[in-house]
Amino acid sequence: MAAGTETATEAQTEQKGGFPPFEPEHFPSQLLWLAITFGAIYLFVSKVFVRRVGGTIAERADRISRDLDQASAAKARADEATAAHAKALAEARDKAQGIARETRDAMNAASEARRKTVEADLSAKLAASDKEIATRKAQAMANVSAIAQEAAAAIVARLTGQPPTSAEIAAVQSPTGKR
Amino acid sequence: MDPTAARYLAAGLACIGMGATAIGVGSIFGQFLSGALRNPSAADGQRTLLFIGFALAEVFGIVSMLAMFLLLFFFK
Amino acid sequence: MNPIEQFEISPLKELGSIGAYHFIFTNSAAYMFLCVAILVGVTLYAMRGNSLVPGRLQSAVESVYEFIADTVRQSAGEEGMKFFPFVFSLFAFILLCNFIGLVPYSFTVTSQIIVTASLALLVFAIVIIYGFWRHGLGFLHLFAPSGAPGWLMPLIVVIELMSFLLRPLSLSVRLFANMLAGHIALAVFAGFVATLVGAGVWFVLAPLPLAMTIALLALEALVAFLQAYVFAILTCIYLNDALHPHH
Structure with missing residues (x-):
């Protein structure tokens, strides 16, 4: 069997002129079809493939970089907003503290003023009372001497049997009055 | 030596270059x-x-393969 | 079972001839068109929504695009991006042809030396034409790197010229040989399976070469990708020479 195939191959190759890839018989048609097909592939690749695939890849890269830019812009805006917010917050806090201080000051002042008026009123009343006490005391002291004169006159009258004269009363009273 | 046998022997020897x-x-x-x-x-x-480097090194293997092909199919 | 039968080109339709050249619609041409159809179909289907949030297939297509774009940018600089459609076409064509070829009973377009040689010569021609168009005779600095001592110059020029001229050869034969050798190895091991199955009690051994075939298929899938990538990156490196010959 082996010998048979060998001779058959030998005969075939002898008849065809050798190894099939080296047969010049089909070279022209191979070249023609290669030129046509490779030309078609080159045209397809350069006109369609590169534009579509390369275009898509470039578009995607553009889109990604654009999106990244947008994202970083948005981040910057967000940072800005955060800063503005913090600032507003600080301002509001300052304002609130200011208002509180002002209110406190106003209230302090009001209460101080009221206290002062009340104090003034009270001291005026005190002064008035003092004066009245003094006058009453003076009156009372005057009355005391009158009562004492009467009592003394009555005592003298009871003891002596006759009421003293007013000159005598004055004479008795003068040292007392001087004291 | 038979020229055909010598050709085949030479083709085989040319393959050493490929190794x-x-x-x-x-x-x-x-x-x-x-x-x-x-x-x-x-x-x-x-x-x-x-x-x-690979291309340069392989050139010599290709040359020996070419020698083998020439001996087998072209020098008759 | 003949392992090189799979590289046979079979005519499907005779189209006519110009002079001595016959133009035939062959199975090879059919697979080239299949490759174009797959590329166009997958791209259009994946990108139909063209959405900013990609689906599974769309992100696969986009990652291939990014992969090749990174390769071009890394090895040929930002200027090299004008060659991106060319490099991507090469990569896509070779990758799809390699992978289509891995399907059993299919035909591998890149296992035809004429196909890989045409692609490599196309790269070579673009490098030379663009280099001279862009830099004029300054492109010749490529063969005379600065900093070499004067007495070494002739030797260096000869070596650089040789390596430059070997480029299309190595570029085409590398792809061709990888595809050819891989598919022959696959066919040989698959042939062992068929032979053992048909050889009486020896069929119990058939799973061994079958496992080998499966392992080789995985290796070939890697090679299919790697060769397309190597072709693309070497194209970038050669284009870089055309863009910046003063290295």
Whole structure:
């Protein structure tokens, strides 16, 4: 069997002129079809493939970089907003503290003023009372001497049997009055 | 010696060159690999040189294969 | 079972001839068109929504785009991006042809030396034409790197010129040989499976080459991607020479 195939191959190759890839018989048609097909592939690749695939890849890269830019812009805006917010917050806090201080000051002042008026009123009343006490005391002291004169006159009258004269009363009273 | 037999013998001898080329090509890729494993970051930049070396080394195997083909199919 | 039968080109339709050249619609041409159809169909289907939030297929297409764009940018600089459609076409064509070829009973377009040689010569021609158009005779600095001592110059020029001229050869034969050898190996091991199954009690051993075939298929999938990538990155490196010959 082996010998048979060998001779058959030998005969075939002898008849065809050798190894099939080296047969010049089909070279022209191979070249023609290669030129046509490779030309078609080159045209397809350069006109369609590169534009579509390369275009898509470039578009995607553009889109990604654009999106990244947008994202970083948005981040910057967000940072800005955060800063503005913090600032507003600080301002509001300052304002609130200011208002509180002002209110406190106003209230302090009001209460101080009221206290002062009340104090003034009270001291005026005190002064008035003092004066009245003094006058009453003076009156009372005057009355005391009158009562004492009467009592003394009555005592003298009871003891002596006759009421003293007013000159005598004055004479008795003068040292007392001087004291 | 029969000329046909001598031709076939010569074609077989020409194939020794292809074996030698195999050693050379294997050496190139092996050296590249051992270098690349030591410094992987530098390997990418040297790939072009690797293929230049590979192409140069393989030329001689191709020449010996060509000699074999010429002996087998063209010198009759 | 002949392992090189899979590289046979079979005519499907005779189209006519110009002079001595016959133009035939072959199975190879059919697979090239299949490759174009898959690329166009997958791209249009994946990008139909063209949405900013990609679906599974769309992000796969986009990651391939990014992968090649990074490769071009890394090896040929930002200026090299004008060659991006060309590099991507090469990568997509070779990758799809390699992967279509991995399907059993299919035909591998990149296992034809004429196809890989045409692609490599196209790259070579673009490098030379663009280099001279852009830099004029300054492009010749590529063969005379600065900093070399004067007495070494002739030797360096000869070596650089040789390596430059070997480029299209190595570029085309590398892809061709990888595809060819891989598919022959696959066919040989698959042939062992068929032979063992048909060889009486020996069929109990058939799972061994089958496992080998599966492992080789995985390896070939890696090679299919790697060769497309290597072709693309070497194209970038050569274009970089055309863009910046003063290295």
